Amino acid sequence: MRASDAVTRALEEAASTSQGQLVPAEDCPVRSIRELKGDGTDVYIGNIAFKRCNWWEVQGPERDRLMAENIVRPTGDTGIIWQVSDFLASSHHRRGIMTVVLRTVLDKWAIPRMCMRHLHVSVFTGNNGSVRVFEKNGFVLVDTIENCIEIRGEKRSLHVLDWKHVV
Ligand SMILES: CC(C)(COP(=O)(O)OP(=O)(O)OC[C@H]1O[C@@H](n2cnc3c(N)ncnc32)[C@H](O)[C@@H]1OP(=O)(O)O)[C@@H](O)C(=O)NCCC(=O)NCCS
Numbered sequence: 001m002r003a004s005d006a007v008t009r010a011l012e013e014a015a016s017t018s019q020g021q022l023v024p025a026e027d028c029p030v031r032s033i034r035e036l037k038g039d040g041t042d043v044y045i046g047n048i049a050f051k052r053c054n055w056w057e058v059q060g061p062e063r064d065r066l067m068a069e070n071i072v073r074p075t076g077d078t079g080i081i082w083q084v085s086d087f088l089a090s091s092h093h094r095r096g097i098m099t100v101v102l103r104t105v106l107d108k109w110a111i112p113r114m115c116m117r118h119l120h121v122s123v124f125t126g127n128n129g130s131v132r133v134f135e136k137n138g139f140v141l142v143d144t145i146e147n148c149i150e151i152r153g154e155k156r157s158l159h160v161l162d163w164k165h166v167v
Helices: 002-016 060-070 098-115 128-136
Strands: 032-036 042-052 079-086 116-124 142-149 154-164
Touching: 032 060, 079 098, 079 128, 079 142, 098 128, 116 128, 128 142
Parallel strands: 079 116
Antiparallel strands: 032 042, 042 079, 116 154, 142 154
């Protein structure tokens, strides 16, 4: 995957000049979720990805201001606000997979290597599975905003959830 290769390359380059210091990462090199079969083969079943927050639920100049402040922070800055997107094949829903995947990438990579301390996500109202995955990982529902975005001519409402790293 091109995005994962780019993260790995950037980390390798930084490591070659960092004299043994651990270099903070802007992204997670592992995004694909794969099921390992009994015969040793594996199959793609989903995806998880972090990026800097885009405050989907906020409109106009306020959104521009929030994004501009967030984007200038250097990689590894604990003040960066992040968002996460995830997807799992419907054949694998409701087995606890995404709850564990999110917990694992946070604990094993995002917190220690991206210095992630704050996540801010929005979820379409009605997507109860997604809200539960976040809540089970310590996210708190902070707002529900009715009809805040328009998608293909239809007004949609969003739940907004926040997560802060507790040491
Ligand atoms: C949302 C999604 C990632 C959930 O993944 P998952 O692996 O099925 O979730 P889990 O099995 O870890 O379930 C976590 C909790 O959510 C609940 N849950 C899962 N799907 C649910 C649904 N459709 N409705 C209600 N609750 C649901 C589970 O029961 C569990 O809660 P519990 O432990 O209190 O019983 C998956 O449904 C998906 O990929 N959906 C399509 C893409 C999407 O919506 N992504 C999120 C965009 S914000």
